[in-house]
Amino acid sequence: MTITQSFFATPTIEYIKKLGLDKSDSNFTILLDMFMQENLSVDIRREIVSSIGRQKDNDKIYEFLSKEAFNNHYMEVIYQMFRTCLYKAKQDVKFAILRDKMLAHYQNEVMQKMFEYYEFRQNKKQVKTRQRQILKPSLLIGDNSISLNKIQEQQIQLVFTSPPYYNARLYNDYKSYQNYLDSMNNTLKQCYRILENGRFILINVSPVITKRAGREFESIRYPIHFDFHKILCESGFYFVDEIIWIKPEYSVPNRIAGYLQTKKPLSYKPNCITESIMVYRKNSPFLLDKNIKAYDKNLKNNEEVDSTNCWYIAPKSDRNHPAVFPEELCAKVLKYYSFEGDVVCDPFAGSGTFGKVAKEMGRIPLLCEQNLEYAQKLKQRGFDEI
Numbered sequence: 001m002t003i004t005q006s007f008f009a010t011p012t013i014e015y016i017k018k019l020g021l022d023k024s025d026s027n028f029t030i031l032l033d034m035f036m037q038e039n040l041s042v043d044i045r046r047e048i049v050s051s052i053g054r055q056k057d058n059d060k061i062y063e064f065l066s067k068e069a070f071n072n073h074y075m076e077v078i079y080q081m082f083r084t085c086l087y088k089a090k091q092d093v094k095f096a097i098l099r100d101k102m103l104a105h106y107q108n109e110v111m112q113k114m115f116e117y118y119e120f121r122q123n124k125k126q127v128k129t130r131q132r133q134i135l136k137p138s139l140l141i142g143d144n145s146i147s148l149n150k151i152q153e154q155q156i157q158l159v160f161t162s163p164p165y166y167n168a169r170l171y172n173d174y175k176s177y178q179n180y181l182d183s184m185n186n187t188l189k190q191c192y193r194i195l196e197n198g199r200f201i202l203i204n205v206s207p208v209i210t211k212r213a214g215r216e217f218e219s220i221r222y223p224i225h226f227d228f229h230k231i232l233c234e235s236g237f238y239f240v241d242e243i244i245w246i247k248p249e250y251s252v253p254n255r256i257a258g259y260l261q262t263k264k265p266l267s268y269k270p271n272c273i274t275e276s277i278m279v280y281r282k283n284s285p286f287l288l289d290k291n292i293k294a295y296d297k298n299l300k301n302n303e304e305v306d307s308t309n310c311w312y313i314a315p316k317s318d319r320n321h322p323a324v325f326p327e328e329l330c331a332k333v334l335k336y337y338s339f340e341g342d343v344v345c346d347p348f349a350g351s352g353t354f355g356k357v358a359k360e361m362g363r364i365p366l367l368c369e370q371n372l373e374y375a376q377k378l379k380q381r382g383f384d385e386i
């Protein structure tokens with residue numbers, strides 16, 4: 001049956017879809033002619049490509065795609081051509097070859113992602129259910145870039161941490177800033193490996209300043225979060241959000257005093273009342289919905305919601321550790337980025353605030369700490385060394 005529409009009218013999406021469903025030779029010809037018309041909208045042209053892809057004759061489809069896939073079309077239209085190649089690649093090798101040629105030609109990250117999604121869907125029936133390795137609050141003692149080797153891949157559902165500040169506190173001794181970043185990079189690679197596909201890593205950082213050697217020297221201020229973005233991406237995570245932790249002004253070091261005395265331009269140094277919580281997701285060939293659907297659909301956060309990316313929380317001081325998380329911060333992170341029963345990891349645990357709150361909220365914490373004194377205290381608080 002041939003489905004007709006007035007030749008001069010702009011084809012509608014509905015009409016093109018109908019042509020796609022009815023796979024007669026004559027409809028194929030109409031679709032090809034239609035594609036050659038000028039002044040079609042991107043949506044219409046893309047729909048035509050989709051209907052051509054649904055036809056029976058693979059040779060004709062291939063002939064069309066191999067001619068048009070490298071022509072000057074909008075990327076939405078090219079993506080649709082690429083999708084046809086993805087779907088047909090398993091049945092017919094010439095589509096796989098064309099798919100690979102398109103990938104090489106366009107070097108486009110959307111197409112790369114489409115390819116990964118498609119491959120994942122093809123292989124997902126073969127994925128075995130993973131055995132849980134961590135069933136109770138646990139502790140790894142030593143350098144996390146080594147100790148985390150004990151953890152199998154994809155065992156963790158959330159990582160939240162505040163890494164050691166480069167030269168800002170007593171417990172650090174990095175030869176250079178680059179040496180510090182390299183060390184952080186090693187830890188992030190481990191985090192990527194142990195994190196379940198599609199899950200989140202949150203890193204709390206703020207710029208640090210190194211002490212100057214004397215009044216005649218300048219101190220150096222490092223924007224740590226800018227550099228963390230780079231190493232997070234290199235490790236395989238992608239940027240999702242930046243949450244700004246805002247502290248009361250009385251609680252932060254006073255940098256503005258000098259300026260207030262002199263009022264000289266250029267000497268302005270505002271008090272820093274914010275820290276970054278960098279939110280990244282492990283690159284995965286599926287949408288977040290898949291992670292959410294793995295849980296009981298009745299599990300929801302019914303309490304009050306933080307509707308902006310600014311969280312107002314007072315810092316906490318502790319006589320046992322110089323840089324502890326406020327419990328409220330950990331509770332928010334756990335509430336928004338994990339479910340009850342999840343295994344959550346802080347690779348730079350310090351006093352273990354995150355682990356403590358995680359236990360209270362029904363998660364299973366895995367902590368790492370290299371300082372033996374802190375590690376001993378964590379053991380006393382019920383984190384069993386593994």
Ligand SMILES: C[S@@+](CC[C@H](N)C(=O)[O-])C[C@H]1O[C@@H](n2cnc3c(N)ncnc32)[C@H](O)[C@@H]1O
Nearest residue numbers: 143144324325348349350351352353369370371
């Ligand atoms: C900023 S503190 C974390 C404080 C923690 N958020 C809390 O609430 O107590 C960083 C901690 O990481 C530890 N650390 C530094 N490098 C480490 C490494 N490579 N492996 C394991 N722990 C490390 C330090 O000993 C320090 O206790």
